[in-house]
Amino acid sequence: MVxxxxxxxxxDLQNILSVITDFDFLLQEKYxxxxxxPGSGNTxxxxxxxxxxxxxxxxxxxxxxxxxxxxxxxxxxxxxDMARAIDLENxxxxxxxxxxxxxxxxxx
Numbered sequence: 204m205v206x207x208x209x210x211x212x213x214x215d216l217q218n219i220l221s222v223i224t225d226f227d228f229l230l231q232e233k234y235x236x237x238x239x240x241p242g243s244g245n246t247x248x249x250x251x252x253x254x255x256x257x258x259x260x261x262x263x264x265x266x267x268x269x270x271x272x273x274x275x276x277x278x279x280x281x282x283x284d285m286a287r288a289i290d291l292e293n294x295x296x297x298x299x300x301x302x303x304x305x306x307x308x309x310x311x
Contacts, residue, residue, distance in 0.1 A: 205220060227255075227259070229258055229259060231258070231261040232261070232270070233249070233273075234263070234265045234266070234269070234270050234273035234274075235261035235262070235263055235265070235266050236251050236252055236257070236258050236261060236263045237249055237250070237251055237252070237263050237264070237265055237273060237277075238250035238251055238252050238253075238263065238264060239264050239265070239276065239298045239299040239302070240298065241280075241282070246282065247277075247280060247281075247282055247285070249277060251263070252264065264299050265299070267311050268299075268311060272308075275306075276299065276302050279295075280294070280296075281294040281295070282294065
């Protein structure tokens with residue numbers, strides 16, 4: 204049985220039972236793992252891809268387009284509220300495919 208109220212010191216670190224093990228740490232540039240969708244529904248928070256293999260390999264939706272496309276996409280991304288605040292009925296794009304069409308860029 205685990206005593207959940209026991210106080211440990213730094214010297215006890217090796218003896219503390221962990222609730223999780225076997226971590227994988229990922230280090231990728233933001234544009235390599237970013238999604239073309241916000242992280243939450245009504246904000247401009249940057250979302251990320253969800254598949255572990257793509258996260259590990261850095262093969263998100265912007266990977267083949269580069270940092271410039273990623274930056275431009277997210278700098279000009281508008282939520283519906285943002286679009287309406289500048290008298291647009293809808294945002295000019297909601298995903299990478301629509302962005303490429305809007306910017307008259309070719310898909311790779």
